[in-house]
Amino acid sequence: MDPVHTINDLVDLVGNPRPAGIVAGALTTPDRIRLRYAVAPSQLPRTRGTVVLLQGRNEAIEKYFETIADLTALGYAVATFDWRGQGGSQRLRGASKTGHVPSFEGYVTDLDTVFREVVLPDCRGPYVILAHSMGAAVAMLAAPRLVNRVERIVASTPMVSLASRRSGAGGLFYAMSALRFLGLGRLPVRGENHSRNWTAAQNPLTSDIRRFQRNRNLITAAPQLFVGSPTTSWVAAAARTFRRLDDSDVVARIHVPTLFITAGSDRVVSSSAAERLAWRMRSGHALSIAGARHELMQEADIFRAPFLAAFDSFAGGALPA
Numbered sequence: 001m002d003p004v005h006t007i008n009d010l011v012d013l014v015g016n017p018r019p020a021g022i023v024a025g026a027l028t029t030p031d032r033i034r035l036r037y038a039v040a041p042s043q044l045p046r047t048r049g050t051v052v053l054l055q056g057r058n059e060a061i062e063k064y065f066e067t068i069a070d071l072t073a074l075g076y077a078v079a080t081f082d083w084r085g086q087g088g089s090q091r092l093r094g095a096s097k098t099g100h101v102p103s104f105e106g107y108v109t110d111l112d113t114v115f116r117e118v119v120l121p122d123c124r125g126p127y128v129i130l131a132h133s134m135g136a137a138v139a140m141l142a143a144p145r146l147v148n149r150v151e152r153i154v155a156s157t158p159m160v161s162l163a164s165r166r167s168g169a170g171g172l173f174y175a176m177s178a179l180r181f182l183g184l185g186r187l188p189v190r191g192e193n194h195s196r197n198w199t200a201a202q203n204p205l206t207s208d209i210r211r212f213q214r215n216r217n218l219i220t221a222a223p224q225l226f227v228g229s230p231t232t233s234w235v236a237a238a239a240r241t242f243r244r245l246d247d248s249d250v251v252a253r254i255h256v257p258t259l260f261i262t263a264g265s266d267r268v269v270s271s272s273a274a275e276r277l278a279w280r281m282r283s284g285h286a287l288s289i290a291g292a293r294h295e296l297m298q299e300a301d302i303f304r305a306p307f308l309a310a311f312d313s314f315a316g317g318a319l320p321a
Helices: 061-075 105-122 134-144 169-181 209-221 230-245 248-252 271-280 301-316
Strands: 023-028 036-039 050-054 076-079 127-134 150-156 258-263 285-290
Touching: 023 105, 023 134, 036 061, 036 105, 036 258, 050 061, 050 105, 050 134, 061 076, 061 209, 076 105, 076 134, 105 134, 127 134, 127 301, 134 150, 134 258, 150 301, 248 271, 258 271, 285 301
Parallel strands: 050 076, 050 127, 127 150, 150 258, 258 285
Antiparallel strands: 023 036, 036 076
């Protein structure tokens, strides 16, 4: 059994204060995975509804303290959690140092469990999802079962395919599936995790030096929240998800109104693939923020402010003012 990674607790750092009133807790999924979650109340007298905030790969609740504080200042409550295998949630057996899942359906189970055990009983509706990168891909997979729960989805730089400079989904699927078939599913994919060596200038995630350094400080202060390279199984699962989200039958079952917000200078995921998915969805819309890098919620204010305004206009329009 792996150790409990700051479960039921949150890490405080100078320069990254916890949002007012936030409370952390833990729950167990039907397949016996412990998840860490947190709920923060609206900072206005009237709550407009609840934002369910979904992280990307290898992130943690603490990385979103600033965004949670901004959302609660707008009158939303926020519910968020760490996906299985990262943050303060349980690592899968034999994969404590890598980003590993055999299937993204495990992430869908995480989201469904948090909705059933935390959001629906304890958080005031209506509900909207704000999802980043991998979290947005999971939201799309889960969308058919969310149609009667969620009013809107806002997908920030959704990971529905990788940037064109990287391997295509087909090649990834067959190569990584072959390794998994050979019993190497937990093998780290070398060369896929350069983040510890990035400088502020060269990193593909944010152009904001202060926020870049804040996130680096969090990794240094709380390394137990983060993992290394993804495994071959994780990459195969991601490629399988890309293929599913390109399937016309799957796309036709997505009915929740969704806004895809892409970053004009994204070198991590494919903006064109996200825009194509939005075009194919009857309920999809797309917006691009020119010049921004991949992590819009961690970006410089010149990019981050219009992102938050677009979220509030699209999602907030479905909620009471």
